[in-house]
Amino acid sequence: MENIVDKLIAINIENFQTDLINWYEREKRSLPWRLDQDPYKIWVSEVMLQQTRVETVIPYFENFTKQFPTVQALAEADEEKVLKAWEGLGYYSRVRNLQSAVKEVAEKYGGTIPRSTEEFGSLKGVGPYTKGAVLSIAYQLPIPAVDGNVMRVVSRILGIWDDIAKAKTRKIFDYATEQMISKEKPSEFNQGLMELGAIICTPKSPSCMLCPVQAHCNAFAGGYERELPVKSKKKKPAVKSLAAAVLKDEDGNYYIHKRPSSGLLANLWEFANLETEKGNKTEREQLTDFLKDGFGVEADIGEIQGVVEHIFTHLVWNISVYFGTIKHCREDTSLRKVTREEMERYAFPVSHQKIRNMYELDRR
Numbered sequence: 001m002e003n004i005v006d007k008l009i010a011i012n013i014e015n016f017q018t019d020l021i022n023w024y025e026r027e028k029r030s031l032p033w034r035l036d037q038d039p040y041k042i043w044v045s046e047v048m049l050q051q052t053r054v055e056t057v058i059p060y061f062e063n064f065t066k067q068f069p070t071v072q073a074l075a076e077a078d079e080e081k082v083l084k085a086w087e088g089l090g091y092y093s094r095v096r097n098l099q100s101a102v103k104e105v106a107e108k109y110g111g112t113i114p115r116s117t118e119e120f121g122s123l124k125g126v127g128p129y130t131k132g133a134v135l136s137i138a139y140q141l142p143i144p145a146v147d148g149n150v151m152r153v154v155s156r157i158l159g160i161w162d163d164i165a166k167a168k169t170r171k172i173f174d175y176a177t178e179q180m181i182s183k184e185k186p187s188e189f190n191q192g193l194m195e196l197g198a199i200i201c202t203p204k205s206p207s208c209m210l211c212p213v214q215a216h217c218n219a220f221a222g223g224y225e226r227e228l229p230v231k232s233k234k235k236k237p238a239v240k241s242l243a244a245a246v247l248k249d250e251d252g253n254y255y256i257h258k259r260p261s262s263g264l265l266a267n268l269w270e271f272a273n274l275e276t277e278k279g280n281k282t283e284r285e286q287l288t289d290f291l292k293d294g295f296g297v298e299a300d301i302g303e304i305q306g307v308v309e310h311i312f313t314h315l316v317w318n319i320s321v322y323f324g325t326i327k328h329c330r331e332d333t334s335l336r337k338v339t340r341e342e343m344e345r346y347a348f349p350v351s352h353q354k355i356r357n358m359y360e361l362d363r364r
């Protein structure tokens with residue numbers, strides 16, 4: 001930490017704040033969540049923006065806040081509808097946590113998002129980044145909002161060579177940004193750092209010649225801006241093979257399955273599938289047995305139709321897709337029978353949306 005204190009002393013923090021904030025106020029992009037100061041909408045936008053690009057988020061944000069315009073509306077909404085509005089954004093635990101948290105805000109705080117860091121920070125899914133971002137932008141509280149983008153920018157400005165992939169490094173950035181944040185304009189300061197990381201100080205090719213804080217930047221002065229931040233590589237993701245069956249009966253109905261209420265992609269809908277194993281049985285045989293034992297379904301499974309790949313942060317799914325015609329289905333099966341039209345109302349994870357859309361199910 002001593003090292004970082006020296007680095008902070010070496011830059012003129014007041015001038016740095018002024019240059020950053022003036023630039024932000026002049027150049028900021030017009031984004032829908034910047035149109036008003038509604039803390040709820042700011043919160044929704046911050047949750048959506050985690051791991052997702054601004055351009056992708058805009059239509060989702062507009063649709064979501066139209067369907068659920070207030071804390072109360074989201075607190076009372078049916079989870080199926082909420083998941084459907086999030087369909088395609090991924091990381092679904094974010095929206096489940098958001099809905100749990102707004103329920104608590106509705107019950108405990110009368111629908112007003114609390115200003116206290118302890119109260120807001122104790123809500124489900126609200127980590128240090130979300131807490132800082134929402135409370136600084138909505139209520140002008142001087143709390144830093146440190147995510148990967150901000151760590152990149154600050155590591156370059158101060159010349160920090162610690163590995164940002166390590167959890168303990170976060171303390172250094174928390175401390176540095178606490179010292180750097182403007183007490184008068186914390187919202188503009190935090191958003192200025194985020195904006196700088198998004199459009200100027202980008203990961204691979206920072207536009208230093210256009211940068212409003214170039215005069216304060218250690219990495220630029222030393223010519224090592226492309227070497228920072230130091231980020232050690234993650235482990236390779238595990239690769240799993242799955243087989244999925246798009247099941248249809250004689251009347252043209254489809255059969256879909258709801259995932260368990262906890263774990264990966266909880267409560268989303270999908271085509272029945274299993275993780276396959278290499279061995280004596282073919283994928284088709286494994287799928288046929290699985291449908292019979294797991295769902296009481298006897299089906300004719302056809303030839304493989306293709307393979308859908310889906311990449312999560314730590315996992316890759318390769319899903320072999322088969323079409324199947326149901327011959328017999330047990331009454332108490334846990335599969336749900338739906339028409340092609342009804343299927344559109346259910347929230348599917350991206351991998352199964354690809355199956356649903358790619359294979360033009362109507363034409364089967």
Ligand code: SF4
Nearest residue numbers: 201208211217220225
């Ligand atoms: S001068 Fe370059 S490296 Fe430094 S903050 Fe600006 S864009 Fe990033």
